[in-house]
Amino acid sequence: MSALTRRQLAFGTASALASGVLLFPGRNTYAEAHEPVDLVRFAWWSDVGAPTPFQVSTAGPGGAVLLSLLYDTLTWKDEEGVIPWLAAEWSVGDDGRAYAFRLVPDAAWHDGRPLTAEDVAFSFAAYVEHPYRWVSTDVVASAEAIGDGEVRFTLKRPYTAFLEEIAGGVPIIPRHVWQNVSDPTTYEGEDRSVGSGPFSLAEYNQSEGAYRILANDRYWRGRPIVREWQQLTVPAEASVQAVQQDAADIALSTDASVRGLLADDPRLAVFETAPLSIVRLVLNTEQPPLDQKTVRQAIAYALDREQIAETITRGPAIVGSAGVVPPETPWHNPALESYAFDPDRARELLGGTRYTIDLIADNNAREPDLMAPMLAAVGIELRVTRVDAPTRIQLLDEGAFQMALTSHIGVGGDPDFLRRWYAGEETNAFAKGSIFVDAEFAALGEQQAAATDPEERRAILFRMQEILAEELPTIVLYHRRFYWVYRPAVFTPMHTWGGLMNGVPFPNNKLTLIER
Numbered sequence: 001m002s003a004l005t006r007r008q009l010a011f012g013t014a015s016a017l018a019s020g021v022l023l024f025p026g027r028n029t030y031a032e033a034h035e036p037v038d039l040v041r042f043a044w045w046s047d048v049g050a051p052t053p054f055q056v057s058t059a060g061p062g063g064a065v066l067l068s069l070l071y072d073t074l075t076w077k078d079e080e081g082v083i084p085w086l087a088a089e090w091s092v093g094d095d096g097r098a099y100a101f102r103l104v105p106d107a108a109w110h111d112g113r114p115l116t117a118e119d120v121a122f123s124f125a126a127y128v129e130h131p132y133r134w135v136s137t138d139v140v141a142s143a144e145a146i147g148d149g150e151v152r153f154t155l156k157r158p159y160t161a162f163l164e165e166i167a168g169g170v171p172i173i174p175r176h177v178w179q180n181v182s183d184p185t186t187y188e189g190e191d192r193s194v195g196s197g198p199f200s201l202a203e204y205n206q207s208e209g210a211y212r213i214l215a216n217d218r219y220w221r222g223r224p225i226v227r228e229w230q231q232l233t234v235p236a237e238a239s240v241q242a243v244q245q246d247a248a249d250i251a252l253s254t255d256a257s258v259r260g261l262l263a264d265d266p267r268l269a270v271f272e273t274a275p276l277s278i279v280r281l282v283l284n285t286e287q288p289p290l291d292q293k294t295v296r297q298a299i300a301y302a303l304d305r306e307q308i309a310e311t312i313t314r315g316p317a318i319v320g321s322a323g324v325v326p327p328e329t330p331w332h333n334p335a336l337e338s339y340a341f342d343p344d345r346a347r348e349l350l351g352g353t354r355y356t357i358d359l360i361a362d363n364n365a366r367e368p369d370l371m372a373p374m375l376a377a378v379g380i381e382l383r384v385t386r387v388d389a390p391t392r393i394q395l396l397d398e399g400a401f402q403m404a405l406t407s408h409i410g411v412g413g414d415p416d417f418l419r420r421w422y423a424g425e426e427t428n429a430f431a432k433g434s435i436f437v438d439a440e441f442a443a444l445g446e447q448q449a450a451a452t453d454p455e456e457r458r459a460i461l462f463r464m465q466e467i468l469a470e471e472l473p474t475i476v477l478y479h480r481r482f483y484w485v486y487r488p489a490v491f492t493p494m495h496t497w498g499g500l501m502n503g504v505p506f507p508n509n510k511l512t513l514i515e516r
Contacts, residue, residue, distance in 0.1 A: 036225045037490045042508065043234040043242050043251035047209030051201055052192045053132045053171045054184040058429040059389060061409050061504045064134045066231055068500065069213060069510055071171035071195035074101055074120070075163055078511055081497050082163055085221075086115070086172060086196070096158030096452050101167070103149045107220045109174045110200040111191070117145035122175040124153075130184050134427050134501070135169040136420075158450040160457065161414040169501045171195065198224045198514050209233030222514040226491075229513070243268060243485045250486040250493070250507065256315020258483050268485055271493035273505035275318045275326045275479035276412035279309075279367070281359075282396060282404045284435050285473050290357070290402060294349045296472040299357075300339035302346040302378040308370050309478035320476025323465025324411065324418060327479065329498070331415040331458070333465040339475075346378040354379040360392055360404040361385070367405055367477060389430075396433025406430055407480065412503030418464050419445030422473070428502075436473035481505075 048063030049056045051070055056063035076085040084090075087101040107115040124143035131137065139162070141154045155162065177194050181187045193201040198221065199213035211231040215224035234242050239251035240258055244265070254277070262268045281299070289295045300322070309317035318327065322339055325332045357375075361368050363386045372382045387395070395401050408430035410417055420426045421434040423445065444464050451457035468474070482505045484493055493507030500506050 036227070039228045039230065040226050040250065040491050041230045041232055041248045043232050043239045043248040045234065045236040045239065045252070047206065047233055048211075048231075050188075050192065050206075051204060051211065052184070052187070053127075053134075053173060054130050054187070055192075056133055058133050058427055059393065060430065061428070061501075061506065062231070065500060065504060065506050065508065066211060066213075067171055067195075068197070069199045069229065069508075069513070070193055070197045070201060071173070072107065072115075072197050073170060073172065074167040076168060076511075077164070077496050077498065077500065078509070079495055079497055082168060085168075086120070087167070090163075090167075096160075096450070097155040099153040099155070099162065099167075100146070101151045101153070103151070104220060105149060107196050108218060109196050110194045110216060111174075112218075113174065113176060115172070115174070115196050117147075117149055117151045119175045120151045120172055121145045122179065123170070123173045126173065126178055126184070127170065132170055135166060136425055136427060137166060137170060138425075140166070158452065160449060160451060161416045164414050164498075165416065165502060196220070198222075198510055199229055202228075219514065222516055224514050226513050240485050243487065249490050250484055253483045253485060254313060254480055256313050256481070256483060258485055259315075262485060267487060267489070269488050271484040271486060271507050273482040273484070273495070273507075274328050274412065274499070275481050276329075276499045276503045276505040277407065277409050277480040277482060278320070278324070278326065278411050279312075279405070279407040279477045279480055280320065280324075281475040281477065282401075282406055282433050282435075283473055283475065284399065284402050285437070285471075286399070286435055287402050289355050293471055295355065296475070297339070298346040298349040298378065299375065299380065300472055300475050301342045301349070302375050302380065303371060303475070303477070304341040304374055305339075305477050306341070308367055311370060312366055313478070313480060315481070318479040318481070320478050321465075322469035322472065322476070324468055324474065324476055325415055325461075325465060326411055329412055329415075331461050333462040335462075336465060336469040343374075343378050350379055352379070354381070356381040356383060358383045358385060358402045360387060360395055360401050362389055362392060362405070363387065365405055393429045393432065397429075399433070399435060401433070404433065406433070409499070409505060410503045411479075412505065413498035413501070415461055416449055417502065418461070418468070419449055434474060436471065438467060438471065441467045441471075 044062040072086050074087040075082050088104045090101045121143045124140055127137045139155050139159045141156045144152050146152045177191045198216050198219045200216050202214045203212040213229050215227050240253050242248040243251045259270050283290045305319045306317040323333050323336045368384045375382050396404055410428050422436045426432050444460050448457050448460040484507045494509045494512045496509045
C-alpha cells in the first residue's frame with residue numbers, strides 16, 4: 001500500500017489506518033533531481049539554541065527544523081502526506097490507543113552504534129521527565145520495546161493526530177548518550193547532538209548564532225547530496241540582500257514584492273509556500289471590555305483587514321478566517337461570518353460607548369499604525385506598547401495583557417492546534433497566550449482529538465470554527481505566505497503536505513537533501 005494520500009490526511013488518518021498492518025515501501029516522490037553541492041548557507045533571523053531536543057528554542061521554528069536534519073522520527077511527510085521513516089511499518093489497534101511500529105533494520109547513530117527499539121522506548125520515557133520542547137507526548141501512556149526492532153505504544157486515549165504530530169514530530173534520541181544525564185536541559189557534552197539524521201553537528205557558535213552540520217555518509221536512508229549545511233543568523237531585514245550578495249543561498253521573506261524584485265535575476269528564484277503562517281490579535285476575554293463579545297466583534301468589523309494585509313505583505317491579501325484554520329487547507333470551514341470591513345456595524349455594536357484598549361506589539365510591527373485610525377473611527381482608542389519578542393511571549397504566557405498582536409506558524413497539518421491553543425498545551429512560544437473558556441468548545445476539542453470517523457471529525461472541527469467565529473477570542477488579520485529566495489544552482493526547495501511537523505512552511509525537508 002502506498003503512503004497516506006492527501007485526501008486521507010484531509011479527513012483524518014484513523015479510517016485510513018485500519019487495525020491491520022500497513023506496509024509502506026520506500027517511496028521517493030520528490031521529482032527534482034539535484035547534483036551534489038559542497039555547501040548550502042541558510043539564513044535565519046535568530047539563534048535557535050543548542051541543537052538538542054531539550055535545549056532548542058521554541059521562539060520561531062528554525063530550531064525544530066534544524067533538529068530534523070540531525071535527528072529522525074518514526075514517520076515523516078512528503079508532498080502527499082505521512083510516509084514511513086524510522087518505522088518501516090505499523091499497525092493500529094481497534095480502539096485507537098495501541099500502535100505497534102517495526103523499525104527499519106539499518107538505522108544507526110552518528111557515532112556508529114545501531115538505533116534500536118530500546119532507543120525509541122527510552123526516548124519517550126525521557127520526554128516524560130524532560131519534555132521535548134516542540135511536541136507534547138503527554139498522551140503516551142507507555143512505549144515498550146517488544147522483541148527485535150519493534151516498539152509498542154499505548155496511549156492514554158485515542159489521538160487521531162498521533163502518527164503525524166507525535167510519531168512524525170518527536171526526535172528519537174540515543175539511550176547510550178542520555179541515560180546517565182541527570183539534567184538534559186543543561187547538558188553540554190560533545191555528544192549532546194548525536195542523532196541518526198542525514199547530518200551531524202560540526203559546530204555551534206552561540207555568540208554568532210551559527211551552525212555547521214556535515215553530511216552523514218552512512219545515513220541509512222540515502223547519502224546526503226549536500227556536503228555541508230550552514231545555518232546563519234542574519235537580521236530579517238537583510239536576509240534577501242544576503243542572498244543577492246552571495247552571502248547566503250536561501251532566505252525567508254514575508255514580502256510578496258520579492259517576486260517582482262528578483263524576476264530578472266537569472267541566479268535567483270522564489271519559492272512560495274501555502275499560507276500556513278498567521279498574523280492575529282489575541283484578545284484577553286477575561287479582561288473588560290474584551291470580555292464582551294460585542295466589543296470583540298466590533299473590533300473585527302472596524303478593521304479593514306484586506307488593506308492591512310496588502311499594505312504589509314505587498315501582495316494579494318488572504319484575509320483571516322474567523323475560524324482560524326487557513327484557506328488552502330482541507331479543514332477550513334468556508335461558511336463562516338467573514339466580518340467584512342463595516343465601520344457602521346462596528347459603531348452599532350458599540351452603541352455609542354467609547355473604549356480605550358491596550359495593545360502589545362513587537363517593536364517592528366507595522367500593523368498597529370494601520371489599525372489605530374480604523375479603531376478610532378468607531379470610538380476605540382488604541383494604546384500601543386511596543387516590546388521585544390521575549391517580553392511579549394512572557395506577558396501573553398502570564399495573561400498580563402488586554403490585546404496582543406502575534407504572528408507565527410503552526411496552522412497547517414493536523415487541526416488539533418485549535419484545541420491545544422485553548423487547552424494550554426501549545427509549545428510554540430509565539431502561539432501561546434490564547435484565553436478562551438467555553439464548555440462546548442472544550443468538549444468538542446476533546447471529541448475531535450479522539451474521533452476515528454473522518455466525517456464525524458470534520459463536522460466537529462467545523463463546529464469548533466463556528467464557535468470561534470461567533471465568539472472571536474482571536475481575530476485573524478491575515479494568513480501569510482512565506483517567500484523563500486534561493487539559488488537554484490545549489491538548492492531546490494520542496495513543498496511538504498501540511499508543512500513540516502505541526503504546519504511549518506519550510507523549504508528544507510530532508511528529502512530534498514539526500515539521494516533517492
